[in-house]
Amino acid sequence: MMTYDVIIAGTGPAGLMTAEWTAKYGLKTLVLEKRESVTHSLMGELVTDKALKFLRVRPDSDYIGNKYNSIVGESLDTGANIVVDRSLLGNSYLFDEDKCQELMRDRALSDDAEFRYRSRVNSVIKEKGSVVGVNFNQSGKEHGRLTVGADGSFSRVSETAGFKHPKWLLSYGYRFKLKNCKGIDPDVAYFFVGKDVGLGYLWLYPRSETEINLGIGRVPSSKANWHSLPPMQDVLRKYMKTHPETQNAKISAVNGGVVPCAGIIPKFTDAGVALCGNSAGQVSSIVGGGVTTCFHAGQVLAKHAKRMVDEEDFSEKSVGKYEREYRKTKLASNIMNTGKGMWAVSKYSMFNDPVAAAEIVLNQLDAKTLNELIQGHASVGTLMTLMTDFLPMVAKIGAGYLRAIAVSGL
Ligand SMILES: Cc1cc2nc3c(=O)[nH]c(=O)nc-3n(C[C@H](O)[C@H](O)[C@H](O)COP(=O)(O)OP(=O)(O)OC[C@H]3O[C@@H](n4cnc5c(N)ncnc54)[C@H](O)[C@@H]3O)c2cc1C
Structure with missing residues (x-):
């Protein structure tokens, strides 16, 4: 049986971007998708310049819907x-989702990646503590040196590889x-x-x-x-x-x-396996935006997959280098910070009125700050001002959070 360099489960933005780049690096890539085609999945569409740069498309191109x-x-x-x-x-x-999905698929295909649809991954195959491939559909089996779980929020790869998901x-x-x-x-x-x-x-x-x-x-x-x-x-x-x-x-x-929306999960790599995208919690928590962060994570992962193949090393330590580099990036720390914020807001909402909280934000936030937050480049000064403006609410959230911790024991 053939052994692929990389097997990717899922053709969301994370899987497609990973496939585009692993194929570009010359790695033998297999992509398994449970649906009928790449365009049968929702990709997400509202994005800023960052996403266009990752996808390498121009603002005036057909890939932009508006x-x-x-x-x-x-x-x-x-x-x-x-x-x-x-x-x-x-x-x-606004991305034209179908065209963007087809673009990444076609780029990967032109570099010899193989796509199989109606292929639902059930579990990873483990040998001597390492993941060495996947079981899919009734009796399908494929072996890969690196298995990538880009199969979304309820990832089978993640679950069967044994990653721990805190209450998200x-x-x-x-x-x-x-x-x-x-x-x-x-x-x-x-x-x-x-x-x-x-x-x-x-x-x-x-x-x-x-x-x-x-x-x-x-x-x-x-x-x-x-x-x-x-x-x-x-x-x-x-x-x-x-x-x-x-x-x-x-x-x-x-x-x-x-x-x-709770931030990146505690560990998303192990021997022979790595998660990417929603499966790893790589989503901008407050707004629930995942397109840019998935593109970013897919590119970081593909670069490490190439290194792993060159070094012929798929050990926990080697795969973990992807996780270490990823966690040091600005986008990852943004996810972690907004994740904590989202967690606190949700805890606050358990004991208070979430709509009232949203109204407070709408009444007090100014357009410049909102824009900086949307674009992901709020300065330290802006964040400090926000903290001061929202001190009463932050204090309330803090109290709600502490109460929630006391109640749930989390
Ligand atoms: C309604 C909605 C609107 C959104 N709008 C935006 C937006 O405007 N901007 C933005 O940035 N983000 C948006 N998001 C978030 C963004 O869509 C996600 O964060 C992003 O799609 C996650 O990508 P992913 O590749 O990790 O996972 P997914 O997109 O979930 O893709 C997972 C893929 O894996 C496949 N799959 C699942 N299980 C298996 C299996 N066992 N075997 C094989 N294949 C499998 C699925 O069919 C799917 O194709 C939106 C999300 C939703 C729900």
């Missing part, structure tokens, strides 16, 4: 809002692609908070004057809180009904998914 001049954060209940306009907004783009904050998301909308300003993207939304946000990203993506992401801050909220699809339908722009719109696609 570009925004301003972003508005608004309360669905009170109408309180913040506008980040052209003078402040860094570049924000998982954000559940739904998205409608809508056609036949009216009066849409294609230059403005919206984020909404509200009592029906819960701990999370509803988003409206225009693709054109008649097409939008309408989505919702929500973290269950507690079981009681989750059950007291309307189902997410109902919240989207209510939005459609109550807004003239979307009253006669047609739903052309529905996607859903789950994103980890």
